[in-house]
Amino acid sequence: MPIIMFPSIGYHSRFGYYFSLANVEKIIPYIEPGKSVELYLLEVWSDEGKLIRRFRPFIRLQSLIGEHYEGYIVKHVSLPYDLTSKYNILDGYKVNVILTKYSDTLLLPYELKPLDEESRKLAEKLQDFKIDILLSSTHIPIISRTVEYILESIFRLEDGDLIGSRISLRNSLKILEEELIPRIEYSSLEVGVHMKKLKNIISNLRRFTSIKKPYIEIPGTTKTAITLAAHIIKYINENIERGVIRLTTQESKKA
Structure with a gap:
């Protein structure tokens, strides 16, 4: 499963702002310059430890691994200038x-790996919602979309934004009900x-x-619903x- 990290940002005159993959290399020593990585950007913090920005939804990026020399070779991921x-x-x-993928391959498919103390806290939060299992589904595009909304729902709930959390959760459920389920094919009546x-x-x-309105939030209602949705996605994926x-292609579904 994915790698969670909280790296510092550096700057280089040749390729702009970047973060180092040195800690990632300790776990995955085979990463190479020129290969692609897929990642989600969740938050930005200042050098004084102040939260600058929480991205809702998370920013999804695909970037090529680069390298530069600082007395030794540093492999890095550059952030887009416009971002x-x-x-x-x-x-x-x-x-x-x-970090979710390296060269179109899922990272650590059976593990959620935090690289530092801040990341460990986030990992515990995701595991509390069973999202450590859920994130392994991101290689199926339509399921990946449901995952993104589930993650957004969790963080909105943590921020105290109950309505925003429910909206994100319902977006995930809408994709499941209206887009994913209609694309499912099965070979037996029982499965149907x-x-x-x-x-x-x-x-x-x-x-x-x-x-x-009026909506009812008995303590734990939204959290329970998020966890149930996570289990449903896991069930479908498994x-x-x-x-x-199996899922039909959108083209065959239209036909």
Whole structure:
């Protein structure tokens, strides 16, 4: 599963603002310059330890690994100029990053790996919602979209934004009910019956987390709904991997 890190930002006149992959190399020594990495940018912190920006939704980036010399070779990921300029990301700042893929391959497919104390706290938060398991699903694009909304829902809830959290959660559930479930194909009647029941569960979960006034938030309601949604996504993903069900392409679905 992904690597969570909280690296410092450096600046180089040749390629701009970047963060080092030195700690990543301790875990994955085979990373090479010129290969791509996929990551999510979650937060930006100043050099004084003040939160500058939380990205909602998270910013998803794909970048090529570079390298430069500082008395020794440093492999790095450069941040786009328009991004650093827009959000005033400066030398000495820190960013909260989740690395998900290296060269189109999932990183550490059976593990969620924090690289420092700040990242460990985030990992514990994700594990509390069972998201450590969920993130392994990001190699399936439509499931990846549901994951992004689930992550956004968690952090909005942590920020005290209950309505925002529910909106993000409902976006994830909407994709499940209206886009993913209709694309599922199965070979037996029994599996088809299960999929119909699953769609009903998702539909009820959307109603359970309604944002229409007056809405009811019994303590733990939204957190429970997020966890249930995570388990549903995990259930679907596991059955795709086992070959019990499969997803049609969008083209064949339209046909």
